[in-house]
């Protein structure tokens with residue numbers, strides 16, 4: 001019953017992103033083909049089509065052989081992050097927290113939402129973010145540690161949840177599967193734009209409206225069929 005974020009890593013038609021040599025396709029990507037409502041069955045088609053494009057483009061980039069130098073400070077930072085999760089004292093149960101996050105989003109940020117329900121959900125996500133620092137491994141093994149992977153995934157899920165909720169709060173209109181009970185009308189004048197979220201610092205996301213939806217694939221396809 002879960003629906004999609006209807007967004008993801010911003011990517012161009014050739015699946016390239018703002019980070020050189022990173023190509024995004026499928027569930028993690030936003031390439032504009034679905035508009036504001038992804039129809040059943042279209043996701044696998046998208047994953048297959050853009051997966052092929054991404055594979056081809058990645059191979060081309062690899063052949064060029066222009067790679068970034070390794071940023072060892074970043075590597076050290078990631079190692080410290082993983083160490084802190086393995087070595088820290090576990091105070092909370094990952095399964096309970098993950099279930100609570102799911103229930104919270106299901107109840108407050110489903111297709112039908114209001115400012116209050118979204119603000120409540122965001123407050124709860126911020127609470128979980130604070131609590132998640134006490135989420136460490138009971139199993140201290142350093143190889144094949146599924147618990148470690150679950151904790152990292154959960155922390156990333158909180159970031160995605162925060163971005164989703166901020167976008168939904170900022171879009172004061174109804175469109176596709178984003179139905180605001182407090183703003184039931186479609187507002188083509190102010191919101192015919194993409195919502196872009198950038199992470200400027202570990203705890204700071206910036207939200208902007210950019211571009212025009214008419215430049216998206218879906219709008220181009222719709223325009224094509226309308227013209228026939």
Ligand SMILES: Cc1cc2nc3c(=O)[nH]c(=O)nc-3n(C[C@H](O)[C@H](O)[C@H](O)COP(=O)(O)OP(=O)(O)OC[C@H]3O[C@@H](n4cnc5c(N)ncnc54)[C@H](O)[C@@H]3O)c2cc1C
Nearest residue numbers: 001002025026027028029040041042043044045046047051
């Ligand atoms: C319940 C449900 C029903 C669905 N029904 C349909 C349907 O009927 N028709 C349809 O078209 N679509 C359907 N979808 C959507 C469709 O399944 C997905 O959009 C599609 O599978 C996405 O494919 P993907 O390859 O982009 O992502 P995924 O299938 O999520 O693959 C991502 C892969 O990356 C791996 N991974 C993650 N992090 C890392 C990492 N750090 N390092 C290495 N690997 C990593 C994961 O383990 C995973 O194998 C459904 C989805 C769900 C959840």
